[in-house]
Amino acid sequence: MKNLIIPAFVLFSLSASAQGQLQKEVSGTLGFVSGKVMKLAQAVPAEKYDWTPEKGVRSFAGVFGHIVSTNYFFASKLGAKIPASVNMQTIEKDLKTKEEISAALKQSYELIIGAIKTTKDDVLATKVEYPFPGEYTNMSSILIALEHSNEHLGQLIAYSRMNGITPPWSEGK
Secondary structure (H helix, E strand, O other): OHHHHHHHHHHHHHHHHHOOHHHHHHHHHHHHHHHHHHHHHHHOOHHHOOOOOOOOOOOHHHHHHHHHHHHHHHHHHOOOOOOOOOOOOOHHHHOOOHHHHHHHHHHHHHHHHHHHHHOOHHHOOOEEOOOOOOOEEHHHHHHHHHHHHHHHHHHHHHHHHHOOOOOHHHOOO
């Protein structure tokens, strides 16, 4: 029996240290990505926020607003409470100025990152209903939230480069 105590303790310790690993890593990575998105929001001149590469494609402001809306959506799926001042039906249209968009990006990223951090391991496999086809879980919500921000960061980098704006983290390189 004595010979089993140490291996059991080691296994228990390893298991306990792995709790929340996904949430920790995704929230850290999303924090990094959000920093880049918010830096681009500051680097783009206010007069360029309405720029779009072609008709029918989101503008800078539209992409930033879409990110805000989607951050709130995924946070709500993870159980976070959306601020009372946010109207999910109109948020992308409600955000009109660079300052409003920047503040909303910060607030929405804080909410989704907080929701990810507080999601418990035992609910990761819990199914979540979405307004589009497929089967999703809380883990899906976490992973899609990260992927979504990365996808639109790439779009915003392309928009910036098309407008002669160098992403702040690339300046001088």
